[in-house]
Amino acid sequence: MNRHSIVTRIFFPFALTTLMFAIVLLGVVPDRQAKILAANTENELFSIAKTIALSVNIALKEENLEALAEFNSFLKNDAHISVAGIFVDQGGSVELLAAFPSEVESALIAGVDPIKFLVARAPFKTKDLSGYIEVGFSREQFASRLQAINLTLYIAFIAILILQITVYRIVQLGVIKPILASIKSADALGAGHLETIISRPSGKGEIAQLLGALIQLQNNLRDRKAANEELTRSLEHKVLERTEELSRALQALESAQKTTNAVIDSSFDAIVLLDKQGHIQEWNSRAIEMFGLSRNEAINASMARLLLTEQHAKRFYLKGVFEAASLSDELIELTGHSKTKGKIDLQAFITALKIDHTEQWAVFLRDITINKSIADAIDNQRIVGSSVLDGLPISVSLESRIQDHVLQNKAYRTLEGQGFSEVDANRDTERRESAWKEGTSGPWDLVLSNDEETRTFIGAMRIIEPDIPAQERYLLRYLVDVTELKEQENELRESLASKDSFVSAITHELRTPLHSIVACLDLISAMQGPNDIDARQYVSVAKSSSEALLSLINELLDFQKTVERNLHLASDPFPFFPLFQQSSDMCHILFEGTEIAFKAEFKGNEQLMLVGDARRITQVVTNIVGNARKFTKQGEVSMTVDCQPHSSGDFVLLFKITDSGIGMDENTLARLGESFFQGTTGFSREFGGTGLGLSIVKQILFAMNSELVVESTLGVGSSLSFELRLPEACSAEFEKTEAIDPIILLPPSLSPPQLVDRRRPLMKVLYVEDADTNRLVMKAMMAKFAVELTMAESAMEGLKLARENRFDLIITDIQMPFHTGIELRQWLADDDDIHAPNIIAFTANAETTKIKEYINIGFNDVITKPLTLAKFSSFLKPYLDAL
Amino acid sequence: MLKYGIWLMVWLSGAALASNKEGEQVTNLIFIANHNSAIEPDLLDVQAIIRGDQSNWSNGNPIVLVLPGRKAETYEHLSLQMFGESGMMMQRRWLKLVFSGRGNPPRYADSEQEIIDLILSTPDSAAVIRAQHASKLATLVVREI
Structure with a gap:
């Protein structure tokens, strides 16, 4: 120390x-x-x-x-x-x-x-x-x-x-340490360490002044040193900058040289540098590959040597080419010669270069041999495609969003050339937009016209999606000229309509006189005594013949409707088992008095309610069973119905009718169901009928999405079956269900109903009918009941009588000259002074749709011709009871 | 007015105190006290009080013992009869008890009358006197030792 x-x-x-x-x-x-x-x-x-x-x-x-x-x-x-x-x-x-x-x-x-x-x-x-x-x-x-x-x-x-230590510490910190620090700092400054940190204590004491002076000295020294360093750095920086500039220039030069070489070498084009005489000075890798010549082979060779045609070669000799090339920005097509490939198609671009007073020519060559081949092939295909399209009888155009028409065939061009256009141009725009949006549009009918004519077309549009994503989409538009076809169709429709109306009119007209015949026979039969045996037989024959004729007419009407496809199937809820029983009962009657046994069997839920056309189902079943009855002489006819649920929730009904009749050969089987066909020649004579039965059955089943399956062996028997798929009726529909009206089959021996009850008041009836015979028949029939009958020959006369009297019942024919029965009903309804509580339509048209139509118009009821006494009695009974 | 009821206990002198060694005539002594404790001290308690072995009454109050002084006629007699030793020894005994803190300082009276007066005027006081003086204590209960 x-x-x-x-x-x-x-x-x-x-x-x-x-x-x-x-x-x-x-x-x-x-x-x-x-x-x-x-x-x-x-x-x-x-x-x-x-x-x-x-x-x-x-x-x-x-x-x-x-x-x-x-x-x-x-x-x-x-x-x-x-x-x-x-x-x-x-x-x-x-x-x-x-x-x-x-x-x-x-x-x-x-x-x-x-x-x-x-x-x-x-x-x-x-x-x-x-x-x-x-x-x-x-x-x-x-x-x-x-x-x-x-x-x-x-x-x-x-x-x-503690006090001593504290005092010493204060002295140490306040005096000793600053003095020591000052001494150290002064030593450091003296040694040249200018970055030494000198802390100046607060206050104005001598030590602070001493340290302040030291700091001032340090700052001065630092400034001097900084100035020196800045000067040194500035000089160094300048030297470095110069050095770097030179280095960069050299590197850029080298890099540019390398880049140029690399670009030239890796260029897609062959790059050839020629001197003023057309001799090759530079020859890049692509040129080597293109012409099959090494660099050594090519350098100083004449470029013209590599061009195939003399004409092309001469272009390089001609001074004018080079002179012009410097100004030209066109591509020149040339034919060259490759050592390895032979003939090559080239595309050249020539430009003049002048470097250091030396003129040179840079030639850029591209091998377009493959491109040219593809272009040629495409051209050929286009020509073939255009030819095919031009040969089509329909008008075709291909459009893009950018370009209206990419392609049009000859027919389309012709249409446009002839000035055909649609009247409403906006519709075409809408269809196009729809096609662009949806992918397709149409087919639709359209009418195009020019100044001279109007033509009908069926058109459609379709978007052609490209195979390659992002490639342009095209709109294919085609028009088929159906003017002639439409005309033919209209003619055919008119022809069919006239035929249908003819058949309808004929059948209607047949039913009307038949009504008189049947009714008269009924009246005669009612008048005959028990001893008129011969007369009764004659009347019976006449009645059965009339009924056969009526059946024939009904079948013809049915057939007519099914052929027209106007067969409207009802879609009503009905209980199936009662329907089966009813059909079975009807079929049993067919076999009464014969040697044929009839059996009917039902498998399934007897409480099932289904939705469908019950009447048509009965018609099909009775027709098939009737047919089996017709071709069976003895043995058995059986009908089974198997009702099973389907996975969809519907029910499947399998009907099968088997007989032990004459059976059919293959030829007959093949033609079965054809209209008016009835097996081998002579069948009609032997078995009767029109031969329309199975044809109607097939049409009805077709309408019900089913078909008739026939299996038969000649001489053994036949089996006919079909399947129906019907939905189950929901509970709401049950309530609407009406019980199936039983069809009353009156046996021939059954007496007519009690006709006149003299104790009752007479019911006042107005009958409006233009046909004399019908009025006569009605009068005779009405005479059997407690009725006071008044008759009118026309609607006008009927209206007049209704105004003058109070009738309990007004029965009017529908089809009358001048004014129909429908008009009469309207007049009666519009006149408040007329008492007409019950207006009944009387018509030969027995179609269900017609009957419903009359009820909807406002008729209280409908009765159909022909009319029998029994039928009329049933009809009148509720009105008579109501009096 | 006396704060405490005064009772006088007289113990008839028993066999233990019937005579002394010199064959002096034994005087009947009685123990008197000015204290209202419901529990009357028995013979052993009286001896303990007089000998300084018991310094407090049963209720915790200090016992103020009144002893005959040197001028009292019964100084030596009572010392001999109560402690079996001289009056001087009795005083030394009580000096020792008081100095060592085991006894309350006794009061000395020059005559039995003075003893009785002190007893009557000093609550929680106790003393031993001759039985013939009991007639003077009409208001006191006297118990023969």
């Missing part, structure tokens, strides 16, 4: 002072304190002993122990003595009289032990008793008290020590 250093000079006085404090406070003072305390304690003890002695004196002399008792209390509570004893002289010896506290009595017998206690003694003497008092203070307690006093000294010393 340097004894001259500032630290030493300041530290040692502090250390010395602290040492002195330590000696005084920890050495001298405690010893002195101990002595003083011991003396004081002994004095105190002696005083106490003296006081006790006095108290004993008082107690013994004055016989007053109060003072002693109080002193005892003092000793116990206030005095800090440990023990006290009263010792008395007892014949030369000393004896302990009393001890305080009483517990130490035995220990005090020999007196208070001076080793354990600080002891003070005071004598006492009375008349009767003398002795002394010894009082002891525990040396342990004394030591504790001394320790407590010394503890204060220790604390004082520690406080002084």
